[in-house]
Amino acid sequence: MHTPKLMLPTLLSLALLSLSACTSANSGMPTGSTLVPPKGYYEGVEKYKTGENKFTCDATPQPYTGSLQFRSKYEGSDKARATLNVASEQAFRDSTKDITTMERNTSKVVMQYMRDGRPEQLDCVLNMLTTWARADALESKDFNHTGKSMRKWALGSMSSSYLRLKFSESHPLATRQQDAKVIEAWFSKLADQVVSDWDNLPLAKTNNHSYWAAWSVMSTAVATNRKDLFDWSVKEFKIAANQIDPQGFLPNELKRKQRALAYHNYALPPLAMIASFAQANGVDLRPENNGALKRLGDRVLAGVRDSGDEFQARDGQKQDMTDLKTDMKFAWLEPYCSLYDCAPDTLEKKHKMQPFKNFRLGGDLTRTYDPSHEKGEKGGS
Numbered sequence: 001m002h003t004p005k006l007m008l009p010t011l012l013s014l015a016l017l018s019l020s021a022c023t024s025a026n027s028g029m030p031t032g033s034t035l036v037p038p039k040g041y042y043e044g045v046e047k048y049k050t051g052e053n054k055f056t057c058d059a060t061p062q063p064y065t066g067s068l069q070f071r072s073k074y075e076g077s078d079k080a081r082a083t084l085n086v087a088s089e090q091a092f093r094d095s096t097k098d099i100t101t102m103e104r105n106t107s108k109v110v111m112q113y114m115r116d117g118r119p120e121q122l123d124c125v126l127n128m129l130t131t132w133a134r135a136d137a138l139e140s141k142d143f144n145h146t147g148k149s150m151r152k153w154a155l156g157s158m159s160s161s162y163l164r165l166k167f168s169e170s171h172p173l174a175t176r177q178q179d180a181k182v183i184e185a186w187f188s189k190l191a192d193q194v195v196s197d198w199d200n201l202p203l204a205k206t207n208n209h210s211y212w213a214a215w216s217v218m219s220t221a222v223a224t225n226r227k228d229l230f231d232w233s234v235k236e237f238k239i240a241a242n243q244i245d246p247q248g249f250l251p252n253e254l255k256r257k258q259r260a261l262a263y264h265n266y267a268l269p270p271l272a273m274i275a276s277f278a279q280a281n282g283v284d285l286r287p288e289n290n291g292a293l294k295r296l297g298d299r300v301l302a303g304v305r306d307s308g309d310e311f312q313a314r315d316g317q318k319q320d321m322t323d324l325k326t327d328m329k330f331a332w333l334e335p336y337c338s339l340y341d342c343a344p345d346t347l348e349k350k351h352k353m354q355p356f357k358n359f360r361l362g363g364d365l366t367r368t369y370d371p372s373h374e375k376g377e378k379g380g381s
Helices: 011-021 086-095 097-116 119-134 145-167 177-198 208-224 227-241 257-280 288-305 309-315 333-339 344-353 365-369
Strands: none
Touching: 086 097, 097 119, 097 145, 119 145, 119 177, 145 177, 145 208, 177 208, 177 227, 208 227, 208 257, 227 257, 227 288, 257 288, 257 309, 257 333, 288 309, 288 333, 333 344, 333 365
């Protein structure tokens, strides 16, 4: 058999190879690279089940295509935005019910599929997502602060759940490429709008909402392989890290008075997830602002241990610890303890609260980051 001679690389091809190995000035990752999630997202379907316990798909929530003008649950509160308005909270929950149901159902059914591998489960979640995508849901340009907040939360929930299907070693989307194309195009449009909604805010208005927006964009960047979105998320992380002071406090979350510690804790999930995803793509954000993310985590853990005494000393308000009694609020410990060597007492705390299930972070994070310690069905979603 004739074997063709190997062609020597031309100067041009060598130059192109050299160029593709260069790194972006903005993010530090190789310019020609395919974006990937942390390794836990490659998990295969646990077991393909047939016959027993037939799966029932919940009805797809009505695609939300209306105005994103919603009442705030803190309506009428002072500028600390820390006093709950029960009536406006109920109005908010009623008007956003289809959106939050869609978020929860997407996460729930994806995790069920990863456990059971039933074709009808995959059909269910892809039908939900394509129905909303084809309706151009959540794309309204008529929005207020609460509305644009719902958009970025929903995008983060859905895209981070979808990542499990896209990257699973079981390749569930291999024969569903048309559905994937429709869904990813919609995610991409939503991410562009989220960037528009939250980009270049004054530092005084850059708080946990911006961090959650950046998380939704990071998740979508990986789902759609868009490096421009990845770079924007990294930029927003760096802004956040540089807001963290030498003692580990976030000035804009201290403004929340009695809920300052709770909001510091709420700022950690998106930041820890962004850092974890960045690391998976060769970008180490841990050194930013002299280890700011670690400082924030340490400050929050110390605040939980001392019932918020240091926070009270800082701003004079006794801390409301209600939210901090819910295990799911500490789901950030999974990505965080993959980034850092967590202290034994922190690991003990983490293991007692596992598994961590948070639909806005894409489901069961313990299964993703610490599968050896996943147990039972404990934990919120």
